[in-house]
Structure formats: structure tokens, C-alpha cells
Amino acid sequence: MQIPLVDLKAQYGTIKPEIDQAIGRVLADTAFISGKYAKIFEEEFAAYAGFKNCIGCGNGTDALELALGALGIGPGDEVLVPALTWVSSAICTLPVGAKPVFVDMLPTLYTMDPSKIEAKITSRTKAIIPVHLYGLPAQMDEIMAIARKHNLRVIEDCAQAHGATYKGRKIGTMGDIACFSFYPGKNLGAYGDAGCLCSNDDQLAVKARKIANYGGLARHEHEFVGRNSRLDGIQAAVLSVKLKYIEQWTQARQRHAAAYTSALRDSGLQLPVVPDASTHVFHLYVIQVDHRDSVQQKMKERGISAEIHYPVALPFIAAYKSLGHQPKDFPVAQSQTARILSLPIYPELTGEMIQYITANLKEVVAGKPGR
Numbered sequence: 001m002q003i004p005l006v007d008l009k010a011q012y013g014t015i016k017p018e019i020d021q022a023i024g025r026v027l028a029d030t031a032f033i034s035g036k037y038a039k040i041f042e043e044e045f046a047a048y049a050g051f052k053n054c055i056g057c058g059n060g061t062d063a064l065e066l067a068l069g070a071l072g073i074g075p076g077d078e079v080l081v082p083a084l085t086w087v088s089s090a091i092c093t094l095p096v097g098a099k100p101v102f103v104d105m106l107p108t109l110y111t112m113d114p115s116k117i118e119a120k121i122t123s124r125t126k127a128i129i130p131v132h133l134y135g136l137p138a139q140m141d142e143i144m145a146i147a148r149k150h151n152l153r154v155i156e157d158c159a160q161a162h163g164a165t166y167k168g169r170k171i172g173t174m175g176d177i178a179c180f181s182f183y184p185g186k187n188l189g190a191y192g193d194a195g196c197l198c199s200n201d202d203q204l205a206v207k208a209r210k211i212a213n214y215g216g217l218a219r220h221e222h223e224f225v226g227r228n229s230r231l232d233g234i235q236a237a238v239l240s241v242k243l244k245y246i247e248q249w250t251q252a253r254q255r256h257a258a259a260y261t262s263a264l265r266d267s268g269l270q271l272p273v274v275p276d277a278s279t280h281v282f283h284l285y286v287i288q289v290d291h292r293d294s295v296q297q298k299m300k301e302r303g304i305s306a307e308i309h310y311p312v313a314l315p316f317i318a319a320y321k322s323l324g325h326q327p328k329d330f331p332v333a334q335s336q337t338a339r340i341l342s343l344p345i346y347p348e349l350t351g352e353m354i355q356y357i358t359a360n361l362k363e364v365v366a367g368k369p370g371r
């Protein structure tokens with residue numbers, strides 16, 4: 001058996017006629033940039049995600065940058081970011097001239113450790129970007145309490161967690177602005193780059209939309225120097241089709257995760273932990289294992305693609321070398337990057353595949369030779 005980490009072809013196969021028709025309509029209407037289909041999707045996604053406002057934009061990284069801009073974060077300001085996440089959560093600070101300050105992780109939840117936030121706050125700290133990594137909500141009560149105490153703004157990076165909830169609340173609705181990515185491999189993915197930011201604060205929403213549209217809402221109206229980051233009609237139409245299936249796809253991911261957890265319960269591996277108050281949407285199913293690189297290689301030899309999200313914690317990527325971070329300052333992220341392994345997960349995975357993956361993983365971990 002050959003099992004990829006994600007299988008977008010399989011998903012397209014289940015919705016091909018609808019997708020092809022939707023794209024055809026955009027072409028017939030020449031509604032290529034912003035326009036009718038972008039507006040429809042923005043309204044549908046706002047309703048789904050629990051917001052008054054949704055602003056489509058070019059990608060999830062842009063959404064984070066637009067959020068920082070809307071909140072007035074700029075040169076010299078510091079933004080707290082978890083040490084282990086996709087690089088966008090930190091590099092979004094560059095265009096506005098701010099600096100990321102990293103916070104170490106919770107060992108089994110893979111979200112920012114709230115107890116390590118306050119030590120990182122200085123007079124320049126303006127915002128926190130909690131990331132709902134792998135699909136599990138960050139510890140928002142603790143994070144929001146710290147934000148309120150220190151008068152910090154909160155941008156929730158929801159790129160991996162469409163539809164996840166924390167204590168009954170939808171992710172993104174607790175902070176000031178929520179940022180989503182619709183990169184093809186995300187739980188809700190377009191067929192190209194796309195993203196959005198959502199907020200229940202109308203003023204922030206208008207400001208973000210202006211920044212994304214050359215500094216104004218109307219054509220030839222430029223109140224300030226803005227930029228161009230827009231949702232295109234084809235991607236919006238694809239997303240509107242897929243949004244109808246997101247709940248069913250999320251439930252499939254959760255079933256697959258439960259099947260993994262039940263099959264691997266006695267394996268001695270560190271499996272994903274889901275606190276009672278949270279729903280996990282399993283963008284990724286991440287385990288921790290000794291001798292990770294060798295396990296990954298042996299799984300590959302058995303036809304199973306397991307990958308690493310992410311091999312280097314952000315304080316240690318080459319781009320941030322000049323910040324001079326030491327491994328001892330981020331012991332949890334440092335240990336995680338050596339041990340984490342993401343098993344294949346996508347809605348179209350079958351019980352037979354999960355059985356094959358878990359049986360092989362148990363053999364590999366027990367040191368049994370390949371078949």
C-alpha cells in the first residue's frame with residue numbers, strides 16, 4: 001500500500017462535478033478578483049466561523065500581516081509567537097516592522113505555554129499570536145487573561161483549525177482578529193493561494209479591508225499607503241463548494257484520529273491529547289516517538305508518508321539566527337522537534353489504511369524487520 005500524508009486528488013474525486021461547474025460560472029461571469037463569488041464566500045464563511053466580518057485576502061500569511069496592520073502594530077513593537085508553528089506566524093511581523101518574540105510550548109498540547117508568556121513581556125510588547133496548532137485550540141482563557149492584564153491585542157492564528165472550539169466557543173472569536181489560511185492542504189483548502197481574516201470589531205475589519213485594497217474601500221480612494229491582497233473569484237467559488245462539506249470532513253478526521261488513538265493506545269507512543277473543553281479538528285495527527293528519523297524512514301520503506309511539522313523550531317531557523325536564541329531557552333520546542341511525527345490524515349483515509357499504518361508503526365517501533 002502507498003499512503004500519502006494528504007490526498008487532495010481523492011478529495012477532488014468526490015466533488016468534481018460541483019467544483020468544475022463552480023469554476024465554469026466564475027469564468028462565464030469574469031468575476032476574477034474580489035467580486036461576486038468572493039463576496040458570497042466571505043458571507044458564508046463569516047456565518048460558519050461565527051463572525052460579523054470576513055475579509056478575503058491572498059493567503060493566510062497576508063491575513064496575519066493585515067491583522068497586525070489593522071491593530072496599528074508597527075516598527076519597534078514586539079509580538080509574542082509560539083516557538084513551534086509554521087513560519088508564517090512569525091514572519092508576518094516583518095512587513096509592519098515589528099519583531100517576533102518566541103514563547104516555549106506545552107509538551108503534549110503543542111500550543112503556546114501560558115505560564116511562559118509573562119516573562120517575555122516588555123514595554124514594547126503589543127500583541128500575542130496564539131496558534132491553534134495541528135487543529136487543537138490554544139489555552140485561550142489563560143492567554144486572554146494575560147492579554148487583558150497587560151493591555152495586549154490578540155490575533156488568533158486559525159490556519160490549521162477551521163471549526164475547532166474551546167469551551168464551547170469557536171476559535172478566533174476570543175481574540176481581536178482571527179486569521180485563516182485556505183492553502184490547498186488545509187482543512188478547508190482552495191485550489192491555489194487564499195486566506196481571510198475575521199473580526200467582530202467593525203472598525204478593525206474596515207481598516208484591514210482598506211490595507212488589503214490599496215488603502216481605501218473604493219476605487220481611486222487611497223486614504224493611506226495600502227497594499228494589494230485579494231481573494232480571487234475562482235478560489236472563492238471552490239471554497240464555497242468545499243465549505244458545504246467541511247463539517248462532514250472534520251468528523252471523518254476526528255473518526256480517523258480516534259481509530260489511530262485506539263489502535264496505538266498501548267504502544268508507548270505519545271499520542272495527541274485533547275482536553276475535555278476543546279474540540280480538535282485534526283489538521284494533523286502528531287505523535288512523539290524515540291528515534292524519530294529512523295521510524296520515519298522505515299515507515300517510508302513500507303509505503304507510508306509520515307512527515308515532520310516542524311523539524312526546526314522558529315527561534316532556531318536560519319532567518320532568525322541573528323536573534324541569538326539558545327536551545328536551553330526553548331527546551332520543550334527543542335525536544336518536540338526531535339520527536340514529533342505526523343501520521344497521514346485526511347477525510348478519505350480508510351479503515352484499512354489506518355490498520356496498515358498502525359500495524360506497521362507498531363512493528364517499526366518494536367524493531368521488527370520490514371515485510
Ligand SMILES: *Cc1c(COP(=O)(O)O)cnc(C)c1O
Pocket residue numbers: 059060061062085086088089131157159160181182183193194195
Ligand atoms: C498555513 C499556515 C499559515 C499561512 O498560510 P498561507 O496561506 O500558506 O500563507 C499561517 N499559520 C499557520 C499555523 C499555518 O499552518
